[in-house]
Amino acid sequence: MSTEALKQLFAKSGLKFTNQRYLVYRAMAEAKDHPSAETVWRRVRVEAPAISLDTVYRTLASFEARGLVTRVPGGGEEGRFDGDVTPHHHLVCLCCGSIEDFTMSGAGLDDLPESVAAWGQPRDAQVLVRGVCRKCLCKMEPVKPESEKRRT
Ligand SMILES: [Zn+2]
Ligand SMILES: [Zn+2]
Structure with missing residues (x-):
């Protein structure tokens, strides 16, 4: 996205264009x-060494409030952010914390059961798959039967 387009996007969202906001947005778009706020901070600091983690966190929160980034549900306590705001779903590894995207049909708002419509007005729907990723599975020792386990 060009700087000019980003200025317009910020203006539409009621945000003043600042270099720090620009860098945080660009880091998220790329x-x-x-990433967590801390990871974004580390990346942005390369170009803006004076930026504080708190600023990055507040910037992400204001982006989130305006729908410019989303927070990944189930992304752990530190909070994980997504620069891709188009509808998609997530695979969360409970072992290494990696989060990957996936898309599938039949998981949109139109596919929800009637009980959801009865509940209220859904805005978006996401499937969250939590488990252990292949990389982590490979590193794990095969599960041994109870009798073979060493006593500690
Ligand atoms: Zn993993
Ligand atoms: Zn995502």
Whole structure:
């Protein structure tokens, strides 16, 4: 996205264009790994050494409030952010904390059961798959039967 387009996007969202906001937004637009605020901070600091973690956190929160980034549900306590605001779903590894995207049909708002419509007005729907990723599975020792386990 060009600087000019970003200025317009910020203006539409009621945000003043600042270099720090620009850098945080760009870091999020480029990130594919659903970074935490701290990870974004480390990346932005390369170009803006004076930026504080608190500023990055507040910037992400104001982006989130305006729908410019989203927070990944189930992304752990530190909070993980997504620069891709188009509808998609997430695979969360409970072992290494990696978060990957996936898309599937049949998981949109139109596919929800009637009980959801009865509940109220849904805005978006996401599937969250939590488990252990292949990389982590490979590192794990095969599960041994109870009798073979060493006593500690
Ligand atoms: Zn993993
Ligand atoms: Zn995502």
